[in-house]
Amino acid sequence: MKTTNKEHGILIDELVHLLNGGNAHADLPTALANLPANLRGAKPDKLPYSIWQLVEHIRIAQWDMLEFCKDGSHESPNWPDDYWPKETSPENDEAWTRSVKQIDIDRDEFIGLIKNGDLFEKIPHGDGQNILREVLQAADHNAYHIAEIIVIRRLLGAW
Template identity: 25%
Template sequence: MSKSIFSKGLHGESVHVDPTKVFDDLSWEKASKKVENMPYTIGQILHHMSFWQDFILELVEGNNPPPPKDNEEEWAIESFPAEKMEWETKVAHFKAGVLKAEELADKKLTDKNELFLELVMHNSYHAAQVVVIRRILGEWDSI
């Protein structure tokens, strides 16, 4: 996989919405709102995406992070976010992780191809969930 293909996949270029943009212009109140027949809130999905993005990037860097102890660790079962600052901090953390992935890809893309591909697929999948929930909430008008 080339750096260009990785970057396009990471940002959904020509394929789907950029996962770093699905949280833009969304209030923490809407992010924590439970939608009928959906198992998680947008905030919980963001927490999950950040958790696994951090985990994968640790592996890329050659570390051996411990797997999650339970679902609560990776899904933030409790209400998330509980306040504006918590939401903004987590969104910024997620976006910083995407930038870190691009930086690491410059150095390690060839020998860590599978991990980078897992990150792209995971973020893409959950970004689509966020868009669906935003549409249900009336908070998504992009095509």
């Protein structure tokens, strides 16, 4: 199916909106707004991870999907161990800020790929993936874990 320039533009706009946390999904800045630093590493009873671990997991997974799209020699981390940090809290405020900022940088690079690349062309080093599929996967993955951040904040009384 061939799309028109107008349809292609609409699709790009919708993907950008989705990556930025649009429609029914909260975005990461909203989920993290006014989060007290002492709660970044808190783990509510019976939950396996903290907000910090979710933020880092989002960063690592999104980076991996982005690099897969760009680089045929990229080697993904080992699943699941290398996608989840062991430490429950960031080392310091700088580590927290760096992780959140990297998520934004990589998301913006994904947006550049969808604006300047062929969404439907198979990624040469993949097994059928294309940029559209990877972007949808990244947006879906991020939305899922951002919702978990909000649930944790609710359980901690910080939402």
